[in-house]
Amino acid sequence: xxxxxxxxxxxxxxxxxxxxKFAGFTGTTQLSVVHxxxxxxxxxxxxxxxxxxxxxxxxxxxxxRLFVIVWNVGLTITIGMLAFKGFxxxxxASWADSAALAGIAGLGHITLTVGFVLLLMVVGAGVKAAxxxxxxxxxxxxxxx
Numbered sequence: 001x002x003x004x005x006x007x008x009x010x011x012x013x014x015x016x017x018x019x020x021k022f023a024g025f026t027g028t029t030q031l032s033v034v035h036x037x038x039x040x041x042x043x044x045x046x047x048x049x050x051x052x053x054x055x056x057x058x059x060x061x062x063x064x065r066l067f068v069i070v071w072n073v074g075l076t077i078t079i080g081m082l083a084f085k086g087f088x089x090x091x092x093a094s095w096a097d098s099a100a101l102a103g104i105a106g107l108g109h110i111t112l113t114v115g116f117v118l119l120l121m122v123v124g125a126g127v128k129a130a131x132x133x134x135x136x137x138x139x140x141x142x143x144x145x
Contacts, residue, residue, distance in 0.1 A: 001072055002050070005042020008079060009035050016086070023090050031086030038079050041112070045071070049119065056126030067118040074111030081105040 012034030019031060049067075058064050081104050088096040095101075129135045 002043045002046040005038050009038030025090045029086045029089040030082045034082045058126045061122045063122050071115035077108030
């Protein structure tokens, strides 16, 4: 999924530049941060998780897959709302700053927070296991020890 977020980030950067230029838009817009958010939270974050997974043998942890799913869902909502709100800002829509858009974006941020908690639980268990501390059976996939 890091590759997908790289593409999203690059397309987001080009879209920001081209949409604002085409529309003659000179103000601030959420489109300007789609590029950096997708690359930092999508590409870099998931590559760091991949490195941690290999280094700490995290693939055995039952919550790792859940983290990846939750993280990607949260990031999709967050980046999607940044892009959508940015697009309507460029178009000059009067409802671009509505509470409904902020609420949906907030759900994306909440989902990312849940993802962070899951990741910290997985990495914490991996560090303990790497230091010889017994990891409770409920943290490992069924049938592993």
